[in-house]
Amino acid sequence: MYRYDEFDHDYVRARVAEFRDQTQRRMDGALTEDEYKPLRLQNGLYLQLHAYMLRVAVPYGTLSSRQMRTLAMIAERWDEGYGHFTTRQNIQYNWTKLTDVGDILDALADVEMHAIQTSGNCIRNVTADHFAGAAADEIEDPRPTAELIRQWSTAHPEFAFLPRKFKVAVTGSPNDRAVTKAHDIGLRMLRDADGNPGYEVIVGGGLGRTPMIGKVIRDFLPKADLLPYLEAILRVYNLHGRRDNKYKARIKILVHETGIEDMRASVEAEFERQMREEGGPVVLADPKQVERIEAYFAPPAFADLPAKSDALDAAMASDPALAAWVATNTSEHRANGYSIVTVAIKGTGEAPGDATTAQMRALADLGERYSHDELRISHEQNVILPHVKRDDLPAVYAALQKAELASANAGLITDIIACPGLDYCALATARSIPVAQDLSERFAEPARAKAIGNFTIKISGCINACGHHHVGHVGILGLEKSGIENYQITLGGDHTETMAVGERAGPGMSAAEVGPAIERLVDAYLERRSNDDERFIDTYRRLGAEPFKDALYAA
């Protein structure tokens, strides 16, 4: 894992002091709320319905057990005993007091964490594949790239007041688990014909009120050219992105309005200009620093194990619950005898992504004992133990059961993504958590959920789409209609490398109608699928929307 150098340490501490000073000036009146707001947002501090919310970055989703324990400590000491893991690999505390934020940020700095640029119109916390460094299908670990981008983008003097927020995601696998096509910039690591490492650069994706799938602006960008190229994209965006309308200010609108060809021409011209500069581009990464970063992400010393674990096989034979959990919640690891464990923060009737202090500590213990001291946060709002010996899976499962974290539902219909919605969020038009809770109870029966198979439901409490509803197999968008919460359903979305934006199924419905409608939809799918392995999304693609719309509105 990356360790801060003196510059990181100094900077993060200095930022805490600066934040305290900014807050003091806000209280003294030197800063107006309008001026203070972007400054606090760039330090992760929002004002929600009932309190301040602090959004802490988990850079590219990776954290150590010690860091997880600090997250738990913060929840206990300064918040209400829980935190909310988000789709952007952050954790949010919903009950922070302005007067405590400086102390919280110092506690984070103690373990090399921060809340810098988790909000505001700047380059946000960079996200990456949560299976990075562990996945069997990986070409290259995306985290050194993500860390380099974090360093380059942190307090970038030119790009702190962009037209709008700017999100970057990196994946090192052909199977895209980082939703790269729904980001302002998505980077996919690949190799050219000669085996040289580089990136496919995707630009202009995004969700929100105008969902757009990102377009390829550069097929192959040599690895060393990354920062000048990003700088070029950002400069073009900063100068030409719309500032007259906040809803049209994202780069996706600029790409859409100028067209990808013209956009490419502008970016390439800006890139060329930098490459021609005397002494080379200002932002070219120092190779020594790149080497230093890469060394931190060298794989841990995996034991030399047989692929098959007799201990696990024996345990599974006598414990069907364990076997079910292993089947859904573990993924193929690149090292023999290891698995990647997905801990679903999706207990029946619980708020998706909410973890208590005790659960965070239990996860920290497991990470330390069984996963080379590493944990990950996924955009599905789950926690990952990336490197677990298959021999240890029974023990891990037992510990998760104790912590009430053993839901065997990763990737299943109850592995729901939901944003905070109107229970917390000041922008919400309707609640999302209660809808998720209702659905998780309806499909709680493990055999039924298992029979339904891979099925993603994603819920947002307003058009901003923080819950990714556009790219859920079933998306649920909470709106307001004549003073009542009303939910619009979209069908056929996909967040993977075959990304698709869901299609609106028809008129909205009340909260009480959503659950029964989804049950009818699922029944219609089970009846129509060609075999047990055909996922909902495949059946949907084969048959089209009609039968499913009919089922939704059959009542």
Place this chain on the structure above:
Amino acid sequence: MAKAFKTSIVSANDLFVGDVVYMNSGGGWTRKLAEAAIAHTPDEGETLMGRAAPQQAKVVGPYLAEVALDDDGRPFPTHFREKFRTRGPSTRTDLGKQAINPERREPLAASGGI
């Protein structure tokens, strides 16, 4: 066309704690909705907002929120968003105003709840 004025109170968030506060009749701030100053006319609304404007050092984002009055003349919110602000998260009834001040639930019940 301007929207017809509805009976309103001034709601905001406390600068330091971040929780919901209401302007009282003295131009100060209270955490109890029952103590909120009520504006019956646009002029009264403007007066209250005028009092809130220079109080940046105490509150954030003051705005007029529509209310109705119960039989005892106490205000209760008409829009569901405002109801949440007077209570706290519906999914965590142990948190927010509803936890500290269960008295708040009454007028909500009077409005038919959520």
Place this chain on the structure above:
Amino acid sequence: MPIVTDTGFVPDDSPALVALEDIAVGGEGIALDMPLDADPEVVAPHFNRIGLIVIPFPSFADGRGFSLAQRLRALGYRGTLRANGHVITDQYPFARFCGFDEVQIDDALATRQPEDLWLAAKDRPVPPFLKRKAQAWVA
């Protein structure tokens, strides 16, 4: 309308600003009023006759000026570069990193954010990337 520099507030004694469309007309040492949507390449041929370029900041949240300044410097402009308008003290170091020499603010802002705050702003945290870079150059 004080001008903020690294040493504090100084009065404005710059010559009258020339509009971009009149740039070819003026003589030596002119002060250019640079619109935010102008192409810096158009100005580049005139750099040797320009003593001051003023870039407007209609709002502190509008960061176009930072990129424009950066572009002008990259094209070789070595005269004085001034940000004019709504810039807050917290942005002063950003402005300096992007190539501005000074910032002009109105009297109301100067009252609310007086000279000592601007002087203190000089010492705000330096972005770690730039620090690291500086070290790499020395090494």
